[in-house]
Amino acid sequence: MLSLDQALAHYAQLKALPTQQSLALEDAHCRVLATDLTSTLDLPPMRQSAMDGYAVHASDLRHATTQPVELPVTQSIAAGDTPRPLPAGQCARIFTGAPLPDGADSVEIQENVHADATRAVFTQTVQSGRHVRQRGEEVQAGQVLLHAGQRLNAARLSIAAGAGHAQVPCRAQSRVAIIVSGSELVAPGSERGPAQIFESNGSFLAHFVRDQGARVSRLTRCPDDPAQLSACVGAALDDCDMLLISGGASVGDHDHSRAACQANAVHELFWKVAQKPGKPLSFGRGPDGQAVFVLPGNPASVYACAMLHVRIALAHLCGVTAPAPLHAKLTQPVSGDQRRTRLLRVCVAADASGQLTARPLPHQASHMTSNLASANALARIEAGQDWPAGHIVSCWLNTDLG
Incomplete structure (x- = not known):
C-alpha cells in the first residue's frame, strides 16, 4: 500500500499531448492555451x-x-x-x-x-x-497577456478578445473514457428495483472531466460481468488518453475491474493507497500509454479520488499546472485514522480576521454524498493522532484558482 504522496508522485510521468489547434473564442472555454498570447495593440489603443x-x-x-x-x-x-x-x-x-x-x-x-x-x-x-x-498605460502591443498552460476561463477569453484575437491556439483536448460498473445500478429516472440504487458516479465523472478541460470520449454502464467488463475496457482503450472505471476495485467476488484491465494489457503501477476514503484505488498504463484509474464504487470515494488523484493526473495530461493545496485552520477537533490519511470534506471560508478556516462537514462515510452540496474542498488529515481545533491543514479547493 502506497502513501498518499507516493501515489500522487506517479502522475508526474504523464505528458501533455503535443498537438494543438486554433479555436474561435466561443469554442475555447475551459481549453488550455498552447502558446503565449500577446496583445495585437496598445491598451488603451488611444488617449x-x-x-x-x-x-x-x-x-x-x-x-x-x-x-x-x-x-x-x-x-x-x-x-x-x-x-x-x-x-x-x-x-x-x-x-x-x-x-x-x-x-x-x-x-x-x-x-x-x-x-x-x-x-x-x-x-x-x-x-x-x-x-x-494614456495610450498603452495598461498593455503595450506585443506584451504577453496569457501564458501557455493557462486554462481559458471566461475572464481570460475576455482578455484575448480585448487584445484583438478572434481565435486562440489551444492544446489538443485529452479524451477520457468512463466506465461505471455495478449490477445494482440503474439510470436516474428509470424504474428502480427494491435492491437497486440510482447511478450517480457516471454523471459526476463526466461533468468533472469537462470541468478540467478534457473531453468525454464515451460513458458506458456495465454490469458486474467479467466478459462484458473486459469488452468494455477494450473498446474504451481504443479511443482515450485516460480511462476511469468506477467500481470493482477491491477483491470481492463481484469486483472484476482490475482483472478486466489486466486482460487488456494494462500495466498496473499501484493498487491501494493509505487514504480514507478511496483505499482500493488502482492506477496503471494502457498498452498505448493511456492513464487508467480503477476507482472504488462508493460515491464519496469516487469524489475524493477524482478531486485529488484524477485531477492532478489530468492536469499533467492537459498541460496545466497541477493544483496545489492551500492551508486553513480547523474549526473543530478532528480524529485522525490510525494508519491512513483522511480526506475530509470541508467548507473553507475566511474568518473575521481574514484567515482561512476549514469546517468539517457531517456524513463523512464513503457512501454518503449529501454534504457535497456544501463542501468546497478536501482537507488532508494526517494519520496517527487526533488534531485540535486551530490546527493548520492542507486543503484542495474544488475549483482551481489559477
Whole structure:
C-alpha cells in the first residue's frame, strides 16, 4: 500500500499531448492555451477620457481658481468618434471612453463646470493628464497577456478578445473514457428495483472531466460481468488518453475491474493507497500509454479520488499546472485514522480576521454524498493522532484558482 504522496508522485510521468489547434473564442472555454498570447495593440489603443466632462488645455485654466475662465465648446466627442484637433482657448464636450482630441491634455469633470451647449465656465485649475487614460498605460502591443498552460476561463477569453484575437491556439483536448460498473445500478429516472440504487458516479465523472478541460470520449454502464467488463475496457482503450472505471476495485467476488484491465494489457503501477476514503484505488498504463484509474464504487470515494488523484493526473495530461493545496485552520477537533490519511470534506471560508478556516462537514462515510452540496474542498488529515481545533491543514479547493 502506497502513501498518499507516493501515489500522487506517479502522475508526474504523464505528458501533455503535443498537438494543438486554433479555436474561435466561443469554442475555447475551459481549453488550455498552447502558446503565449500577446496583445495585437496598445491598451488603451488611444488617449481616452476617463470621465464625462470637458477636454481642455490645462494651461488655459492655470488662473481659474482666482479668475473663472470661459471657453467656447467647439465639439462634442463620444466613444467611437474621431475628434478634430483642439486649439488652445477652446474646450470640447467629452464622454467616458472617448478619444482625447490632439492638443488637449486634461479632462475636467462635468460636475465642476458651468456650461451650456456653446460655452463652459471653469473655476478650478486642472493638472495636465487629469482624468486621461494614456495610450498603452495598461498593455503595450506585443506584451504577453496569457501564458501557455493557462486554462481559458471566461475572464481570460475576455482578455484575448480585448487584445484583438478572434481565435486562440489551444492544446489538443485529452479524451477520457468512463466506465461505471455495478449490477445494482440503474439510470436516474428509470424504474428502480427494491435492491437497486440510482447511478450517480457516471454523471459526476463526466461533468468533472469537462470541468478540467478534457473531453468525454464515451460513458458506458456495465454490469458486474467479467466478459462484458473486459469488452468494455477494450473498446474504451481504443479511443482515450485516460480511462476511469468506477467500481470493482477491491477483491470481492463481484469486483472484476482490475482483472478486466489486466486482460487488456494494462500495466498496473499501484493498487491501494493509505487514504480514507478511496483505499482500493488502482492506477496503471494502457498498452498505448493511456492513464487508467480503477476507482472504488462508493460515491464519496469516487469524489475524493477524482478531486485529488484524477485531477492532478489530468492536469499533467492537459498541460496545466497541477493544483496545489492551500492551508486553513480547523474549526473543530478532528480524529485522525490510525494508519491512513483522511480526506475530509470541508467548507473553507475566511474568518473575521481574514484567515482561512476549514469546517468539517457531517456524513463523512464513503457512501454518503449529501454534504457535497456544501463542501468546497478536501482537507488532508494526517494519520496517527487526533488534531485540535486551530490546527493548520492542507486543503484542495474544488475549483482551481489559477
